[in-house]
Each structure stands twice: as structure tokens, then as C-alpha cells.
Amino acid sequence: MAMFVLAxxxxxxxxxxxxxxxxxxxxGWRFLVQSDWDxxxxxxxxxxxxxxxxxxxxxxxLIALPLSVGTAIYLTELAPNWLRQPVMMLIEMLAxxxxxxxxxxxxxxxxxxxxxxxxxxxxxxxxxxxxxxGPIYGVSILAAGIIIAIMILPIITSVSREILRxxxxxxxxxxxxxxxxxxxxxxxxxxxxxxxxxxxxxxxGLGRALGETMAVTMVIGNRPEIAKSLFAPxxxxxxxxxxxxxxxxxxVYLSAIFELGLVLLLVTxxxxxxxxxxxxxxxxxxxxxxxx
Amino acid sequence: MQVSKHHHHWRxxxxxxxxxxCFACALAVIAPLGLVLFHLVRLGAGSVDWxxxxxxxxxxxxxxxxxxxxxxxxxxxxxxxxxxxxxVGVLGGIYLSEYGSRRFNWLVxxxxxxxxxxxxxxxxxxxxxxxxxxxxGFSVYAGAVALGFMMIPLIxxxxxxxxxxxxxxxxxxxxxxxxxxxxxILHIVVKIASKGIVTGVLLAxxxxxxxxxxxxxxxxxxxxxxxxxxxPIAALPLQIxxxxxxxxxxxxxxxxxxxLVLILMVLALNxxxxxxxxxxxxxxx
Amino acid sequence: xxxxxxxxxxLAGQATGIEASSVTPSPVAFDVRDLNIWFxxxxxxxxxxxxxxxxxxxxxxxxxxxxxxTLLRSLNRMHDLVPSARMEGRITLFGxxxxxxxxxxxxxxxxxxxxxxxxxxxxxxxxxENVTVGLRLNGLRKSDxxxxxxxxxxxxxxxxxxxxxRLNAPAISLSGGQQQRLCIARALAVQPExxxxxxxxxxxxxxxxxxxxxxxxxxxxxxxxxxxxxxMQQAARISEHTAFFYLGKLVEFDTTTKIFTTPAQKQTEDYxxxxxx
Numbered sequence: 001m002a003m004f005v006l007a008x009x010x011x012x013x014x015x016x017x018x019x020x021x022x023x024x025x026x027x028g029w030r031f032l033v034q035s036d037w038d039x040x041x042x043x044x045x046x047x048x049x050x051x052x053x054x055x056x057x058x059x060x061x062l063i064a065l066p067l068s069v070g071t072a073i074y075l076t077e078l079a080p081n082w083l084r085q086p087v088m089m090l091i092e093m094l095a096x097x098x099x100x101x102x103x104x105x106x107x108x109x110x111x112x113x114x115x116x117x118x119x120x121x122x123x124x125x126x127x128x129x130x131x132x133x134g135p136i137y138g139v140s141i142l143a144a145g146i147i148i149a150i151m152i153l154p155i156i157t158s159v160s161r162e163i164l165r166x167x168x169x170x171x172x173x174x175x176x177x178x179x180x181x182x183x184x185x186x187x188x189x190x191x192x193x194x195x196x197x198x199x200x201x202x203x204x205g206l207g208r209a210l211g212e213t214m215a216v217t218m219v220i221g222n223r224p225e226i227a228k229s230l231f232a233p234x235x236x237x238x239x240x241x242x243x244x245x246x247x248x249x250x251x252v253y254l255s256a257i258f259e260l261g262l263v264l265l266l267v268t269x270x271x272x273x274x275x276x277x278x279x280x281x282x283x284x285x286x287x288x289x290x291x292x
Numbered sequence: 293m294q295v296s297k298h299h300h301h302w303r304x305x306x307x308x309x310x311x312x313x314c315f316a317c318a319l320a321v322i323a324p325l326g327l328v329l330f331h332l333v334r335l336g337a338g339s340v341d342w343x344x345x346x347x348x349x350x351x352x353x354x355x356x357x358x359x360x361x362x363x364x365x366x367x368x369x370x371x372x373x374x375x376x377x378x379x380v381g382v383l384g385g386i387y388l389s390e391y392g393s394r395r396f397n398w399l400v401x402x403x404x405x406x407x408x409x410x411x412x413x414x415x416x417x418x419x420x421x422x423x424x425x426x427x428x429g430f431s432v433y434a435g436a437v438a439l440g441f442m443m444i445p446l447i448x449x450x451x452x453x454x455x456x457x458x459x460x461x462x463x464x465x466x467x468x469x470x471x472x473x474x475x476x477i478l479h480i481v482v483k484i485a486s487k488g489i490v491t492g493v494l495l496a497x498x499x500x501x502x503x504x505x506x507x508x509x510x511x512x513x514x515x516x517x518x519x520x521x522x523x524p525i526a527a528l529p530l531q532i533x534x535x536x537x538x539x540x541x542x543x544x545x546x547x548x549x550x551x552l553v554l555i556l557m558v559l560a561l562n563x564x565x566x567x568x569x570x571x572x573x574x575x576x577x
Numbered sequence: 578x579x580x581x582x583x584x585x586x587x588l589a590g591q592a593t594g595i596e597a598s599s600v601t602p603s604p605v606a607f608d609v610r611d612l613n614i615w616f617x618x619x620x621x622x623x624x625x626x627x628x629x630x631x632x633x634x635x636x637x638x639x640x641x642x643x644x645x646x647t648l649l650r651s652l653n654r655m656h657d658l659v660p661s662a663r664m665e666g667r668i669t670l671f672g673x674x675x676x677x678x679x680x681x682x683x684x685x686x687x688x689x690x691x692x693x694x695x696x697x698x699x700x701x702x703x704x705x706e707n708v709t710v711g712l713r714l715n716g717l718r719k720s721d722x723x724x725x726x727x728x729x730x731x732x733x734x735x736x737x738x739x740x741x742x743r744l745n746a747p748a749i750s751l752s753g754g755q756q757q758r759l760c761i762a763r764a765l766a767v768q769p770e771x772x773x774x775x776x777x778x779x780x781x782x783x784x785x786x787x788x789x790x791x792x793x794x795x796x797x798x799x800x801x802x803x804x805x806x807x808x809m810q811q812a813a814r815i816s817e818h819t820a821f822f823y824l825g826k827l828v829e830f831d832t833t834t835k836i837f838t839t840p841a842q843k844q845t846e847d848y849x850x851x852x853x854x
Contacts, residue, residue, distance in 0.1 A: 001383035002392065002400045005448060008441060009403045012410065015421040070317025078311050079318070087318060089566070094325040096562045098502020099412075100529045101551045104536045105328045108335070108544065150324045157321060183307035204409070211411020213505040214533060238413045238505070245417070245509045261417040265410065272409035276402065394660075461697040465760070468653060469711035469767055470687025479714055483701045 016265055019258030022251060031259060037224040039244075044256040046263060048224040052141060052234035053264070056216065057209035059145025059230070064153045065202055071153075072160035072198075077186050088158070095154035103218030106147045111138040111219055114146070119231060134229040139221035142230040147215045152205035159204055159279065163197035164190055200278025207271040211264060213238040237264040329555070336552030339545045344553070349515055349531070355542055359550050361517050365526040366554075368518070369511060370497055372436030377443025378493055384444070385451025385489075390477050401452070407445035413505040415441055420509045430524040435511025439500040446499060450492025454485040491565050498561035502554060504529040528554045603630040604671075606771060606801040607652055612666035614647055614656065621647045623825045625666070629818075634793060634802045636816035636833065638809060640848070643822040645805045649773050652803065653689040654682045670771065687715070690764030694776040696756035698748035698763070705744040707759055711767040726766050734762035735792050754785025761792065772796065774804040778811065790815050809849055813837050821845045 017024075023031055023044060034045025071091070075084050115138035126132040167190050175189040191198075221233020222243055237260050248254040343358045350357030384404075388397050419438040424430055458481050466476040482489070504527075507513075512524040513534060528550055535547035607629035614622040622644045629635050637645040647656075654675060656662040668675045675685050698707045706713075708730050709723050717723060727744070731737040736758045740751070748759060757777060764772060774793070778786040793802060793815050806812050812819050813833060820830040821844075829836060829845045840846045 001380050002387040002397075002448075004380050005384055005400050005404050005407065005445060008407060008444065011422070012407075012414065012418050015418045016414070019417070019421045067317045067320050070314045071321045074311075074314035074318045078314055087322065090322050090325055093559060093562060094322070096498060096502075096558050097325070097328060098504070098529055098554060098558060100502065100504040100533050100536075101332070101555055102328065104532060104547055104551050105331055107536060108548075109327070109331050153321050153324075181303050181307035183310040184303065186310075207409045211409075211413065213411060213413040214529075218533075218536065238411055241413050241417060242505055242508055245420075258417060258421070261414050265414050268409055268411055268414075269406055272406055275409075276405055459697075461693060461695060462699060464655065464658070465691075465693060465697045465699070465763075466710075466714075467655065467658060468686055468689075468691035468693075468764065468773075469714075470683050470685075471711060471714045472683055475714045480699055480701075480710070484699070486701075 012265065016258055016262040020255050020262050022255035023259045024255075026252065031256075032263070035226055037240075039247075039250075039253050042250070042252050044252070044259075046237070046256075046260055048226050049235050049237045049240050049260060050263065051226045052144075052220065052224075053210055053236040053238070053267075055230075056141050056144040056148055056220065056234065056236060057206055057212075059142060060148030060152055060209045061202060061206050063146065063149035064156055064205060067149075068153055068156035068201075068205075069160055069198060071157045072164055073186055073190075075157075075161050076164040077182065077190065088161070091154045091157055094150075095158075099151065099212065099214040100218075102147060102151060103215035106143065106215055106219040107139075110146070111143050114138060114143055123231070130228040131230050134227070134231050136231050137221060137233060139219055139233055140231050141220060141227075141234040144216045144220035144234065144236070145230075147219050148209045148212055151212055151215060152208050155208055156201050156205040159201035160194075160198050163194045163201060163279070166197075167193045196278055200275045200280075203271055203275035203278060207268050207275060210271060211238055211268050212236075213242050217242050237261075237267075332548065332552045332555060335545070336548035336550075339549035340552055344546075344549055348517070349546070352540055352543075357546070359526075359528065359531055359546065359553075361514065362526040362528045362531040362550065363553070365511070365514070365518060366501060366528040368432060368525060369435050369439055369507070369527055370501055372432065372521075373439035373443055373500060374493070374497060376437060376440030377447055377496065381444045381447025381496070382451050382489060382493070384448040385455065386477060386482065388448070388452040389455035390473075390481065401449070404445040404448050408449065411505070412442060412503050413508075416506040416508055416510055419506070424510060427522065429522070430510060430512035432511060432518060432521040432523070432525045435507050435525060435527065438506035438510045439503060442500050442503065442506065443496045446496040447492055450495070451485075451489050454488030454492065455481060457488065458484045487568060491569050494561055494565045494568075498558050498565075501561070502529055502558050504533050508533075528557075603633060605629065606631040606670060607803070608667075608669045608672075609648075609652075610667040612648070612651065612668065613664070614644075614651060615663045616659070617661045621825050622651075625827045627820060627827060627830055629801065629803055631671075631801045632797060632799070633818065634797050634804060634816040635818045635820065636812035637803065637805045637820045637822060638807065638812050638848070639822035639828075641807065644825040645822050646775055648822070649775055649803060649805050652771075652773055653686050653691055655686075655691075657682050687711075687767055688769055689771045689773060690767065690769035691773045692757070692761050692764055692775065692777045695780055696753060696760050698751070698756050698759050700747075700749050702748055703745045704740050704748050704751070704759060707748045708762050708766050711763065715767070730762040730766040733765050733796065734758045735788065735795070736762055752785070754781050754788055757781060757785070757789060758792065761789075765796075769800070771801045771803070774802065776805055776807065779807070786811075809837075821848060823848070 027044060031044060031046055032050065033047055035047040036043050036045045037048060075087060079087065115136055119136045122132050123136065171189040171193060172185055175185040180188060216236055217239035220236060220239060222235050222239060223233040224235045227234070241257055241260050245257055248257050343356060345358060345363065346360050347358035348361055349359065388400055415438045419434050419441065423434040423437060462480060462484060463476060466480050507527050507530050511527055511530065513530040514524045514526045518525040532547050532550045532554065535543040535550065605628045609625055609627040612622055612625040613620065625648060637648060639645050650656055651664060652668065656664060670688070699710065702710060705727055708727050712723060712726060728737060731740065736755060739755060748756065751759060778789045781789065790811065793804065796802060804816065816833045818830065819833045819836040821828045821836060823844055829840055829842045836845060837849050840849065
């Protein structure tokens with residue numbers, strides 16, 4: 001049965017590879033760097049999707065990381081004991097919300113609100129940079145980034161919390177004994193010790209972000225172009241697969257979509273491996289039963 | 293000491309500010325949960341009625357109709373997915389915890405973690421290639437296999453974790469009684485960890501119950517009742533997605549209602565599990 | 578299948594009719610020769626040779642980390658379960674090589690009961706289920722026989738009177754001392770020839786300890802008992818023979834009286850008189 005897991009990994013890789021044979025041969029590496037996605041003329045380049053995937057994910061991580069680490073610090077170092085468990089439970093409930101429901105909320109609640117308030121404000125204040133220019137549709141790479149941030153907050157928070165909890169109390173006590181304030185203890189003894197692990201938690205969140213499909217598909221606007229402005233619609237690897245799979249009528253088209261899947265898989269695998277290597281040393285997951 | 297007194301106040305102040313910032317972060321993290329639940333209830337509750345659970349979807353233009361077929365579809369898919377995911381996941385987890393060489397187990401664990409990180413849409417594509425193309429059509433089987441594949445690494449890891457939480461002294465006591473190894477594992481170790489294993493299974497079910505992406509081109513969706521496992525079938529998340537991106541007001545209402553029902557299902561599973569784990573071997577010590 | 582056969586120890590005992598004592602040599606239960614044990618590259622036992630007399634209590638004493646538990650666990654092949662453990666040497670029980678390739682370690686362990694430092698009744702089972710689990714999982718199904726063994730074992734463990742009215746209560750509802758006696762009953766139920774005890778009373782209060790010690794004195798009429806203890810008074814109270822270990826080596830093995838009054842080795846004397854470390 002354990003072999004099944006290995007077989008599954010091979011199966012996933014092999015099926016995607018097999019499915020994308022056609023475009024692999026036809027376009028080679030050009031597939032990755034070409035920005036033209038034109039099913040009518042059978043010309044496929046994945047660059048807009050790769051661009052959209054990374055930009056939206058990085059926005060997501062940039063928003064989620066400080067909030068998550070702040071929350072993790074609050075939960076391990078500051079919050080009163082009775083509050084820790086309930087807050088953690090709420091965060092786990094947030095993680096349990098299905099992607100499609102978050103997407104639904106995204107199109108009907110979040111995007112209209114963003115369009116009416118925060119986006120015009122950003123345009124007014126930061127409009128001199130190329131990132132906040134152009135027409136505001138609401139659906140955009142930035143909206144996708146925010147949805148992604150919501151989706152990866154729980155994972156970064158809970159892994160960071162585990163990491164912070166694994167910092168031995170003796171470290172904290174040593175800093176307190178030097179007369180440090182609470183924040184200084186956290187900064188000197190806890191954060192410096194946990195830096196690596198938090199970076200790993202971030203990578204884990206990034207891995208999730210890259211593969212996020214439904215919610216992103218519903219708010220990103222699904223337009224395969226590379227725009228400088230974050231207000232512009234974009235497209236990601238995952239949402240392209242979700243949207244265009246059923247339209248893929250020719251073999252080359254289907255093969256191109258398989259290759260998008262292959263690219264997505266490879267990118268997430270690399271991210272996850274890096275994350276595992278970074279987190280691995282902290283013994284997260286090797287917890288002792290309660291009462292010991 | 294006198295000199296640093298002012299400095300000390302400043303440090304205190306800084307520490308207090310950081311505490312407030314961290315508290316605000318925690319609020320910001322929880323806020324989306326509250327907002328989503330609030331809107332789900334506000335926009336969905338009105339459309340959840342008797343018809344919603346008993347009727348089929350109405351064609352565009354006609355008001356009313358329900359998602360009975362999608363609810364049954366989701367339950368069917370989950371049941372079949374569990375038939376694949378639970379035995380493989382649990383037995384694999386037992387193997388990892390109780391047998392196997394260190395190096396092989398490390399490899400399996402690593403691979404399982406990679407599978408857990410694999411985007412759900414990828415599972416859809418893989419099962420499309422594996423089943424939909426050879427069977428020449430979307431089917432219940434394909435949808436269930438996609439969800440089942442997703443469950444395997446999830447269940448495998450929690451099962452393994454729960455089994456490693458069982459203190460070794462119980463295994464030793466059983467060995468000292470001259471009981472064969474497989475009997476010890478099955479009748480003693482697994483039994484002690486059973487609560488945790490069931491928890492893992494339920495959490496995995498809750499997780500895949502809300503999945504849409506792997507079903508898009510495997511189960512595909514169906515406006516009517518499914519009578520044949522080789523035919524496409526409706527599922528709650530799929531239906532929500534289809535309705536949400538449609539241009540019709542009435543369908544949007546249905547999407548909110550469907551979302552409310554789905555989230556209640558998922559949260560009920562999640563919270564139910566929490567009560568189950570109040571025992572000795574909880575997942576979060 | 579060996580469940581119903583008569584244990585060798587009893588045959589041996591009956592044949593010679595000799596009671597273990599400090600004066601007359603008794604038949605040998607365990608015969609340990611040139612035993613060396615490593616965990617990874619770390620050697621824990623060095624050239625241990627020891628003859629454990631049958632139907633008597635043999636105590637193993639020594640400071641913590643001296644290898645006494647390691648020796649005990651080698652007697653019922655518990656080290657087989659530790660991948661990094663490696664053993665050299667020979668251990669026989671009534672002349673039979675315990676580590677012979679032809680012997681199934683499961684059968685070895687069935688002949689040799691073991692009681693652990695921390696009581697470990699199976700938490701998911703009732704009192705009765707705990708006692709009979711060894712029999713049931715080894716294929717005994719007859720309920721009247723199970724019932725009979727249940728009562729005998731609990732009586733032998735001096736627990737019957739305390740639990741006879743609540744045999745189906747969860748085992749973890751018992752007190753610490755009762756749990757330990759339950760574990761003894763569980764070990765006795767499979768009718769072993771030998772009982773190994775790894776500091777069975779170290780986690781108990783003085784009254785519960787006294788219970789266990791009385792029990793051991795009772796049980797030695799029928800069983801060969803090897804007990805690891807770091808409580809020297811306990812060793813003196815209950816054992817006929819005592820082995821003193823230090824840093825993985827057997828320093829001295831003799832009658833308990835001799836070890837505690839006129840030990841041959843300086844190290845032994847220092848230890849039993851409390852002048853150690």
C-alpha cells in the first residue's frame with residue numbers, strides 16, 4: 001500500500017508527460033518563453049500563465065506572510081492561554097472553506113468592494129508607479145492575489161506557530177534573564193531561532209498559492225496577457241487548465257493544456273521540496289502525546 | 293542605571309506596540325472567515341428551502357428548482373472515493389509506522405507530502421488521461437478516483453502520525469506476551485489509535501468534499517439524476533461554480549444557497565471531529 | 578500450540594525436586610554465555626556470563642545505565658525489535674538456545690513473561706480483556722477455558738478479590754498498583770515458565786510496592802523470576818541471588834546474602850553500602 005504512493009507519483013508525472021508529448025516536440029522550450037496563446041492558429045506559449053501564476057502568488061504571499069507571522073507570534077507569545085485554542089480553531093475553519101465558496105464570495109462581495117473603494121484609492125495615491133495604472137475592472141491580478149492571501153493565511157500561520165512552539169523555553173528564559181522586554185525576547189530568542197522554519201512555512205504557502213484554482217479563476221479575469229498594472233486581468237496556469245480544458249478540441253490544444261499541468265506540477269514540487277527541507281529540521285509533526 | 297531609565301520606557305513602549313500589531317494581525321486573519329460566513333448566511337439562507345433539497349435544477353428562465361441531484365452526487369462521489377482512499381491510506385500509514393526500512397519510509401513520506409502539495413487541478417488532468425480518455429466519457433468513477441487519489445496521501449500521513457503517538461510500551465507489552473506482530477498491530481496498536489485514524493479520515497473527506505477543480509473534467513456535472521456510474525454526475529461544488537459564473541440572477545441565488553449547504557457540511561465534519569478528538573490521542577497535543 | 582503443553586521448568590523442577598536456595602545448587606534456567614550487545618556503535622554489555630537458577634528470584638542491581646535492563650531484555654529477545662541492536666553470545670533456557678535460527682522469537686516470548694517499569698495495561702480494553710488478550714490473540718477461543726485462566730491469573734496476581742465484581746470495567750480505571758498487578762496477571766495468563774520484571778515497583782507507592790513484593794515471593798514457588806531493581810533493600814528482601822552490574826560488565830554474581838554482607842569485589846561493596854558516586 002505504501003508502494004501505491006510511489007506508484008501514484010510516477011503515474012501523475014508520467015500521465016502529464018505523456019499527455020503533453022505533442023507540444024513538447026512541437027514547441028520545445030519555446031513553450032515556456034513565448035507569450036502568444038492562440039488556439040485558433042495553433043500557437044501556444046505559456047508565458048502569460050506563468051507570469052500570472054507567479055505574480056498573483058507572490059502578491060498573496062506578501063500580504064499573507066506578515067499577517068501570519070504576527071498572528072503566530074500573538075498565539076504563541078502574547079495571547080492569554082484561554083484564547084489560543086479558540087483562535088486556532090477559527091483559523092482552521094478558515095482553512096476548511098472550499099475554494100469555490102471563497103471564489104463565489106470573491107466575485108460577488110470582494111471584487112465589487114475593491115473596485116469601489118480600495119482600488120481607486122490606490123490609483124490616486126500610488127498611480128504614479130506603473131503598477132497601479134490603467135482602467136479598474138475589479139477582476140484583476142491584485143484581486144487574485146488577495147484571494148490567494150486569504151487561502152494561504154491558515155497554512156502559513158499554523159506552520160509558523162508550530163515552529164515558534166518548537167523554540168525551547170530555555171531560549172526565552174535566557175533572554176528574559178537579560179532584562180529583555182517581551183518583544184525583545186520574541187525578536188532575539190524566538191524569531192532568530194525560527195527564521196528558517198518560517199521561511200519554509202512561506203514556501204509551503206507559496207506552493208499552495210501556485211496551484212490554487214477555483215477561487216483564482218473566478219476573480220482574476222482570465223485574460224492571457226502580461227500587463228504591468230496589477231489592476232489588469234491576468235491568467236494563471238491552474239485557471240487556464242480549468243477554463244480551457246473542455247474547449248480543447250484539437251489534439252495540440254489538449255496537449256498544450258497537459259503541458260501547462262506539467263509545468264504547474266514541476267513548479268509546485270520544487271517549491272514543496274524546498275519547504276520540506278527548510279521545515280524538516282524543526283521536528284514539526286513529531287509531537288508527543290498530551291500529558292507527557 | 294539612571295541613564296537608561298528613559299531608554300527602558302521606550303523599549304517598553306515598543307514592546308507594547310508590537311503586541312497590538314500582532315493582535316491586529318490575528319483579527320485580520322480571522323476576519324475573512326466572519327465575512328464569508330456572514331455573506332453566505334445573508335445571501336444564501338433565503339433560498340435554502342424544502343425544494344432546494346428535493347428538486348432538480350430548473351432550466352434558465354424558470355424560477356425555483358433545487359440541487360437535490362448535486363447533493364446526492366457529492367455524497368456518491370465521497371462514498372466511492374472513500375472506498376479507494378481509506379484502505380490504501382490507512383494500510384499505507386500502518387506500513388509506514390510499523391514496518392519498512394527507514395530509508396524507504398522516508399521516501400514514501402516525502403512523496404506523500406509532495407502529493408499533498410500537488411494542486412487539485414492536476415489530479416483532474418491526470419485522471420482525465422487515466423480514465424476519461426480510455427472510457428471515452430466523463431463518469432462517476434473518474435470523479436471518485438480523482439477525489440480518492442487526493443485522499444490517499446492525506447489519510448496516509450495522519451494515520452502514520454496517530455500510530456507513532458501510540459507509546460511503544462504497549463507494543464512491547466504485547467510482544468512480551470508472545471503475540472504475532474500483525475495481530476499486535478491490528479488488534480492492539482491500531483485499536484488504541486483508532487480515534488485519531490477516524491479523525492484523519494473524516495478530515496480528508498471534509499477536505500475533498502469541497503473540491504471542484506478535480507471534478508471539472510472527470511465527474512463533469514449533470515443537470516439530471518445520475519443512473520449509471522459510467523455517466524457524468526452532478527456535485528455540489530461543481531454546481532456552485534457553474535451557477536456563480538453564469539449571468540443569471542436566479543442562478544446566483546442558487547449558488548449562494550448551495551455554498552451555504554456545502555460549508556455547513558464541511559464545517560459540521562470539521563467541528564464533529566474536534567469533539568471526537570477530545571480523547572487521549574488528539575491530533576493537536 | 579504450546580499453550581497447553583507443560584512448561585519445561587516445571588518438568589525440571591519436579592524431576593530434581595530441588596528447591597532453589599543459597600546452599601544447594603538448583604537447576605539452571607537461563608544460561609548466558611559471552612554476551613555482548615551493541616546499540617549502533619555503542620557497546621552496552623561486555624562479555625556477560627551468568628547462570629540464573631530456576632524457581633528462585635534473581636535480582637539484577639546496579640546504577641542506571643549499567644546495562645541491567647539491556648540484559649533483561651535480551652532474555653526474551655526484545656532487542657529483535659530494535660533495528661540498531663546487535664548481539665553476540667549465547668543464551669539458553671533450560672538448555673534450549675533462545676537465539677537459534679530454528680526458533681520463532683514469538684514462541685520464545687510466550688514462554689517468558691515480562692512486566693515493565695511503568696504499568697501498561699491496554700487502554701482500549703477492559704480488565705478481563707487485558708488478562709486474556711494473550712490467549713485470545715494466540716488463538717484460544719473456548720470461553721470457559723478463558724474464564725478459568727482469567728480467574729487463576731488474577732488470583733495469582735492477588736487482584737481477584739479487588740476486581741471480581743467489575744471485570745468489564747476499563748483497565749485504566751484501576752489504581753497504579755492495581756494496574757501493575759493486572760499487568761502481572763496478563764503476563765501469567767499465557768502460562769510462562771519465567772517472569773522477567775523490569776523495576777516493577779519503581780513507580781508505585783510503598784503500600785503498592787509491598788503488595789508486589791509479597792506477590793513475587795508467592796510466585797517464585799512456581800516460576801523463575803528475574804527482577805531488575807535499583808532499590809537495594811528490595812533486592813535484599815525478595816531475591817536469593819543477586820547480580821551486580823557496572824558500566825556494562827557483570828562485576829559480581831552470588832547469593833544475595835553474600836553480596837550484601839561480604840562481597841568479594843570492592844565496587845560491589847561500595848555500591849551496596851551507598852558509597853557510590
